[in-house]
Amino acid sequence: MKLVLKSLLVAVFFMLFNSAYAAVPSYTLLNPAQPASSKKIEVLEFFFYECPHCFHLHNELIVWEKTMPADIDLEFMPTIFRDSTEPLARTYFVLKSMGKIKPLDNEIYQAIHVKQIGLYDLDSIGAFVASKGVDRAKFVADYNSFTVSSDIVRAKQMIRTYGIEGTPTLIVDGKYKITGMEPAETLIALNEVISMVRKERKEHKH
Numbered sequence: 001m002k003l004v005l006k007s008l009l010v011a012v013f014f015m016l017f018n019s020a021y022a023a024v025p026s027y028t029l030l031n032p033a034q035p036a037s038s039k040k041i042e043v044l045e046f047f048f049y050e051c052p053h054c055f056h057l058h059n060e061l062i063v064w065e066k067t068m069p070a071d072i073d074l075e076f077m078p079t080i081f082r083d084s085t086e087p088l089a090r091t092y093f094v095l096k097s098m099g100k101i102k103p104l105d106n107e108i109y110q111a112i113h114v115k116q117i118g119l120y121d122l123d124s125i126g127a128f129v130a131s132k133g134v135d136r137a138k139f140v141a142d143y144n145s146f147t148v149s150s151d152i153v154r155a156k157q158m159i160r161t162y163g164i165e166g167t168p169t170l171i172v173d174g175k176y177k178i179t180g181m182e183p184a185e186t187l188i189a190l191n192e193v194i195s196m197v198r199k200e201r202k203e204h205k206h
Contacts, residue, residue: 012151026189033175034161040073044171044188046164049088050081054168055113060183064190071139074195079167080156084120091125093151094142095203097135104132174196 007012036042037099047054078089091108095101108122111117111128119125122143130136142148158164162171169179170186172193 002140003172006062013121018168019060024184026195030162030171030175030177034171036174037075038073040071041169041173041194041201043072043074043091043194044077045075045157046079046167046169046171047161048081048085048167049092049108049119050085050112051167052113057168057183057186058109060187064187067196071198076157079159079164080152081124081159086152087121087125088119089152089155090143090148091129091157094139095129095146097117097142098134098138100134104129107132152172180184 003075045057047058049055056089060075066172068074076092080086080089088108092101095104108119108128112119117128119128124141126136126143129139129153142204162169162177166179168186169177171177172190176197178189178193180188
């Protein structure tokens, strides 16, 4: 009898646990929602190169990006929570403007998290990108340019507007926020939310 009662209690516990787990939403709603910058379904990742969670998600995202549907627009936004994080944010914007971000994005993550290379300031970052074939003089000039400084101002504003408190955080279609999960769970949630947005857009047309 005791064994049966114990088995029942264990079964009830797992039912309650699974119900509670299932009740945890995979996304939250932005309030207020923000206009997406693309006619496609915009997926915007707020990231930080030194964040280990961003590193692990990035590995999954670059694979996902290769097979993502044509109606998706994947964009990235570096976060700046303190002054010491600004050099790497500037680096992202400079490399993007130079058309070098695709080949070097993963290289930066690998340098920091695998090779333990310190990329803290313009000197260390300049030397690193130069070793990857980037024109160092142009990189340094663009690093302090008005355009990149404007990008930094915009990034800081977007962090406040979207209420970004940690990384990585995905914003889908300007109104759904996905954060705080493991990479595999994040991608499952991302695909679910994208399907939901497609359905919403289809219904809105009718």
